[in-house]
Amino acid sequence: MKLSDENKILIGVTVIGVGALGFFYWKKKQNEALDNTTDVMLESAEPSSQATNPNPQTGASLNRNLLLTKGSKGLEVRELQRLLGVPIDGDFGSITLAALVAQKGVSKISINAFSKKANVKTNVKTKSKIVAKPIAKAARKVLPKVGQKLQAIKDTSLFIAKKGANGKYFGTGDKFFSGGDLKYGDFAGTFVDVNATGNYLVKIFDGFAFVKADAVKPY
Structure with missing residues (x-):
């Protein structure tokens, strides 16, 4: 059967319409796939960012039995400096050592030992360590002999x-x-x-x- 020109035009328009609809449907699917890929990439990137820049941990505890001496550094030294009343920088140096010797009479100590050890007794005027001096025995007079x-x-x-x-x-x-x-x-x-x-x-x-x-x- 021979198609008329009018029918040919109608069929052509229909084919073009179906093709356009198919193209737009394909484009939509492509965009959805791209969005999903982006989401996956972002999700996979988040753990990596956290691992590279971990949140700082808070509430670190002191090792109160750690023996501190000149050259020691860290939180325990800062606590010791606070107890001694010296500038706090976390570095056990000459100033911290001098204060420890003056107050406790030792050159090394732990935080726990600091609270238990008594302070060195000092003279109020000289602020120097008091050293007990032996009391000189009184000279004894030689006794006479009985009957002398x-x-x-x-x-x-x-x-x-x-x-x-x-x-x-x-x-x-x-x-x-x-x-x-x-x-x-x-x-x-x-x-x-x-x-x-x-x-x-x-x-x-x-x-x-x-x-x-x-x-x-x-x-």
Whole structure:
């Protein structure tokens, strides 16, 4: 059957329309595929970015038992500097060392040990470490021998001594015979013992008396 020109035109328009619709449908699918590919690429890129630039971790804990000394660095040193009251830079240098020695008397320490160790005692005026000096023993006078005669080397007095219930002699505060006064060179009795105050107990004639140790000498 022979087609008319009108039918040919109608068929041609239909074919062109179908082709256009097919082209637009294909273009839409291409765009959708491209969008999906972009999304996938972005999603895969996010973990890589996080791995390259990790978020800084907060709340780092101190190692309070770490022994710190000159040259140490880090958070523990910063905490030690805070406790010492020195500039905080996290670097254990000469200033930190001097402060530690002055306050605790040591050159190395941990944070835990710092809180337990007592401060060095200092003199308020000099701020220097107090060093206890040995107390010099008082020079002891060589005692006379028991029964050795004593002579007064200056004017002095003898005081009556009485024997107590415990067997030890005590002074009454009263002077011995005739006032008990002695002059230089007088006989002061014979040595018996020495009391807690350093006075000599002497026997003179038939009695006992006390005399100052620095007022007599043996002969």
